[in-house]
Amino acid sequence: MNWHQLSSTDVLKKLESDSENGLSPDQVEARQGEYGPNSLQQTRQTSALMLFLSQLKNPLLVILAVGAVLSFMTGHHIDAIAISVIIVINAMISFVQEYKAQKSIDALKNMAAPKCLAMRDGEWQKIPASELVPGDLIKLANGDIIPADARLLKADSLQIDEAALTGESELAQKQAQALPEADLALGDQSNRVFMSTPINRGQGIAVVTETGMQTEVGKIADLMQTTESRLSPLQRRIQELSHALIWAAFVVVALIVALGIYQGLTAMELVTTTISLVVAAIPEGMPTVVTIVLTLGAKQMMHRHALAKQLASVETLGATSVICSDKTGTLTQNKMQTLKLWASGEIYDISGQGYEPKGDFTDPNGHVVTPEHHFHLTRMLGFSVLCSDTELVEENGQYRIQGLPTEGAVVVAAAKAGITAKTLQKDFSVVRTHPFDSGRKMMSVVVQDDHGQHHLIVKGAPDVVARHSDAIDCGDKRLDIVSNESIITEVVEAFGREALRTLAVAHRPLQDNEIDLPAEKLEHSLVINGIHGIIDPPRPEATKAVHSAHKAGVRVVMITGDHAVTAKAIAAQMGIVKDESADVITGPELNQISDEELITRAANVSVYARVTPEHKLRIVQALQSNGDVIAMTGDGVNDAPALRKADIGIAMGQGGTDVAKDSSDLILLDDNFATIVNAVSEGRRIYDNIRKFIRQALTANVSEVSAILFAFLVIIDEPMLSLAPLMILWINLVSDGIPALALGFDAAEDDVMKRQPRASGESFFADHLGTRIVARGLVMGGMTFFMFFHALSLGESVAYAQTLAFMTLIFGQLVHVFDARTFTTLFQRNPFSNRMLLGAVALSAALSLLMVYTPFGQLAIGTEALSSPHLLMALFMGALPTLALSSLKQVFGLRWL
Numbered sequence: 001m002n003w004h005q006l007s008s009t010d011v012l013k014k015l016e017s018d019s020e021n022g023l024s025p026d027q028v029e030a031r032q033g034e035y036g037p038n039s040l041q042q043t044r045q046t047s048a049l050m051l052f053l054s055q056l057k058n059p060l061l062v063i064l065a066v067g068a069v070l071s072f073m074t075g076h077h078i079d080a081i082a083i084s085v086i087i088v089i090n091a092m093i094s095f096v097q098e099y100k101a102q103k104s105i106d107a108l109k110n111m112a113a114p115k116c117l118a119m120r121d122g123e124w125q126k127i128p129a130s131e132l133v134p135g136d137l138i139k140l141a142n143g144d145i146i147p148a149d150a151r152l153l154k155a156d157s158l159q160i161d162e163a164a165l166t167g168e169s170e171l172a173q174k175q176a177q178a179l180p181e182a183d184l185a186l187g188d189q190s191n192r193v194f195m196s197t198p199i200n201r202g203q204g205i206a207v208v209t210e211t212g213m214q215t216e217v218g219k220i221a222d223l224m225q226t227t228e229s230r231l232s233p234l235q236r237r238i239q240e241l242s243h244a245l246i247w248a249a250f251v252v253v254a255l256i257v258a259l260g261i262y263q264g265l266t267a268m269e270l271v272t273t274t275i276s277l278v279v280a281a282i283p284e285g286m287p288t289v290v291t292i293v294l295t296l297g298a299k300q301m302m303h304r305h306a307l308a309k310q311l312a313s314v315e316t317l318g319a320t321s322v323i324c325s326d327k328t329g330t331l332t333q334n335k336m337q338t339l340k341l342w343a344s345g346e347i348y349d350i351s352g353q354g355y356e357p358k359g360d361f362t363d364p365n366g367h368v369v370t371p372e373h374h375f376h377l378t379r380m381l382g383f384s385v386l387c388s389d390t391e392l393v394e395e396n397g398q399y400r401i402q403g404l405p406t407e408g409a410v411v412v413a414a415a416k417a418g419i420t421a422k423t424l425q426k427d428f429s430v431v432r433t434h435p436f437d438s439g440r441k442m443m444s445v446v447v448q449d450d451h452g453q454h455h456l457i458v459k460g461a462p463d464v465v466a467r468h469s470d471a472i473d474c475g476d477k478r479l480d481i482v483s484n485e486s487i488i489t490e491v492v493e494a495f496g497r498e499a500l501r502t503l504a505v506a507h508r509p510l511q512d513n514e515i516d517l518p519a520e521k522l523e524h525s526l527v528i529n530g531i532h533g534i535i536d537p538p539r540p541e542a543t544k545a546v547h548s549a550h551k552a553g554v555r556v557v558m559i560t561g562d563h564a565v566t567a568k569a570i571a572a573q574m575g576i577v578k579d580e581s582a583d584v585i586t587g588p589e590l591n592q593i594s595d596e597e598l599i600t601r602a603a604n605v606s607v608y609a610r611v612t613p614e615h616k617l618r619i620v621q622a623l624q625s626n627g628d629v630i631a632m633t634g635d636g637v638n639d640a641p642a643l644r645k646a647d648i649g650i651a652m653g654q655g656g657t658d659v660a661k662d663s664s665d666l667i668l669l670d671d672n673f674a675t676i677v678n679a680v681s682e683g684r685r686i687y688d689n690i691r692k693f694i695r696q697a698l699t700a701n702v703s704e705v706s707a708i709l710f711a712f713l714v715i716i717d718e719p720m721l722s723l724a725p726l727m728i729l730w731i732n733l734v735s736d737g738i739p740a741l742a743l744g745f746d747a748a749e750d751d752v753m754k755r756q757p758r759a760s761g762e763s764f765f766a767d768h769l770g771t772r773i774v775a776r777g778l779v780m781g782g783m784t785f786f787m788f789f790h791a792l793s794l795g796e797s798v799a800y801a802q803t804l805a806f807m808t809l810i811f812g813q814l815v816h817v818f819d820a821r822t823f824t825t826l827f828q829r830n831p832f833s834n835r836m837l838l839g840a841v842a843l844s845a846a847l848s849l850l851m852v853y854t855p856f857g858q859l860a861i862g863t864e865a866l867s868s869p870h871l872l873m874a875l876f877m878g879a880l881p882t883l884a885l886s887s888l889k890q891v892f893g894l895r896w897l
Helices: 009-012 024-035 048-055 059-075 077-099 104-111 215-228 231-261 267-281 286-303 310-320 325-332 375-386 406-415 461-469 480-495 540-551 564-574 587-592 595-601 613-625 637-645 658-663 673-714 725-735 736-745 769-793 797-821 835-853 853-859 867-892
Strands: 116-119 123-128 137-140 147-162 201-209 307-308 324-327 337-343 346-350 393-394 398-402 428-434 444-448 454-458 471-475 477-480 501-510 526-535 555-559 607-609 630-634 648-650 667-668
Touching: 009 147, 009 201, 024 477, 059 613, 116 398, 137 613, 147 564, 201 587, 215 555, 215 613, 215 637, 267 461, 267 526, 267 769, 286 310, 286 736, 307 673, 310 325, 324 325, 324 673, 324 797, 325 540, 325 564, 337 375, 337 406, 337 630, 346 375, 375 428, 375 501, 375 526, 393 667, 406 501, 406 526, 454 658, 461 471, 461 480, 461 769, 471 480, 471 658, 477 480, 480 501, 480 526, 480 564, 540 555, 540 564, 540 658, 540 673, 555 564, 555 613, 564 607, 564 853, 587 607, 587 613, 595 613, 595 736, 613 630, 613 637, 630 637, 630 673, 637 648, 637 658, 648 658, 667 673, 673 725, 673 769, 673 797, 725 835, 736 797, 736 835, 736 853, 769 797, 769 867, 797 835, 797 867, 835 853
Parallel strands: 324 555, 324 630, 471 526, 555 607, 630 648, 648 667
Antiparallel strands: 116 123, 116 137, 137 201, 147 201, 307 667, 337 346, 337 526, 393 398, 428 444, 444 454, 454 501, 471 477, 501 526
């Protein structure tokens, strides 16, 4: 139902309500049975226990669990305990992250009004808002929160903050008259009020039209519950990698078991071998190390004013190909500012940032002028301040306004000329104020000057003020407005082309007998003194960040509740679009086009204006259908569904609602778009480092599996393991895991923000990473087996031979980690630039040596002390594969090696 199109009488008739008595008790009871409570319903949440158990479905953990059970059944209790601890740690890390995510609807509920005034059976009664039904008459007053969606019947200077719902930063001016247009965005429905929005000023009476889940906030709550969050690119890649590793492990285990049966191994030997292979094939530390690397990245982002709620979002930023950003407060300063001013025939540009009262006035010739030398300019600014309820306040060197944003722009512009309410006190005193209302669309004040003369000063939209004016102040002349109205029209149009909102100031002297007249009888025969050109200007650092994003191949899309003209102009100024001729899609237009058409157009459109929550969700889905990885910013309730749907939702930390923050993955602590681009750079660095870790870890796994496989293939008479299960666990978690973890501290490669975003379906193994892992792993595995076989040929025990193989592989991995740091070659990156890595390598080597040369280590993992020549041989033979393969790659330019 388009309630905004109906008259008050028709609305009441449709709802079968009475403007004098409201609803009867019987009507209330019947409607409560039909519509239910006026509250937001929430789907059943998963219990903490079930959420934890669901983490154990991870394929890698399932395989490790099988290994733990087999170890326990065969008496390898230390192996079983070690594997079980790894499983629990990995499951707990995932559980904690998901458990924190179940809060969005609670935040929405907290926004609802607990009680309200409703007309029941002819009396105003204070009732719980949850008991409201369609047709109830409700009384609205300053400071209240709207308890349900309603159609206004009366409005007295009613102003409501709908920013959280519509994205519009200006207070919504409300009135009770019907609106003719059928397809109006929420922000344009001036005769309706919406659940959960606070009243900033004025009062009114309204009739409830929708309650509970049928309200606009209810629809958002439903969207949030029915919108499924997508797996992040990292989560999808790890899932794919897990499945690949499981199949690889299955194939290798099947091959070894077949060989073992052929060679006559006992059941116990087969089980022991299977355990070793499972442990060797699965990078046990991968979930934990990836989580730790992401946590380190999250800490770095925190230093750059970005708080990661979901660790996976840290990496997702690096894969982002489109950033969908709100305009107000993110791309712009969210501080209305007078940039141009027309006074008595002259146009002035006004510089400065935010609310700080510092800036220059520049004439059309580019000359800086001194305002006090221009009488008409200072008079217009003085009148602007007198006709304003807003104050500029300084606290600890920071400036803010108390009052309306648009009036704040006017007051700050005057302060830049040294004109404030305080400086005007000696010349003027305010006698009476006529506040703005939606009927007059103007504000006026009666002031008395120091000569005792009274004046009426008026402020409002230029077209409205012009209708009540007789003349235009043009320097030393007063021009008749009837024949010179084009002057005002041209200024308004010129300011409009720059997306400047306009506010006119006018005055007239009053006779003593006029002072106490009502506003309607005073506001006529005015003289227009000037026009403010006001806008919420772009953040300078955000404009630079847009250019940086484009260089990195990341497209920026503006999605705003503001008007199309303003949005397009800001987008052109910031370089989001090339010029103001760029295509813009508005909310009403979105209602007319199909999803298929939107998917086609979304590839080229970078500005969306006057949009609703459903529109934002459709835009995100359309971009995702084109294969893009989407980062979506938002601060209001209206942004929550799209934040959940996007690959990464980014909420505003300073101006954002709790709903937006709870629905997001990342929170901007400074509400600054530039922080997002910094986070993209950090995300790319983190993804690079995760790939480096995977290369290091999987190279070790290939080495271990191939060393065992070579032993089975070569030593036919008496098959034996070249590495014991606990030795493999040690390599994976300590000697390999610690240095691999230090890769998370690696600085970004020089070209990190010069590359195009990686494709959403790109594998971890892209750019020949898979062939490098296999090549190095096989060579290192072959070298490990060679050392094992060499020790046996010298008559050493199996435990001694396994220890020699163990140290060869450890030294090999400790050298290989320096090669894994770069996607070029070992020789093209300074090995001393990551001090954390140097320390980790030294610690890993020292701990491994302790496991070889101490009784505890020998007992724990079954090692024997090596002779010094054999230890040096293990170091040389371990380092040889990496040095040889890196040299071949460097000399012959073999990218795959």
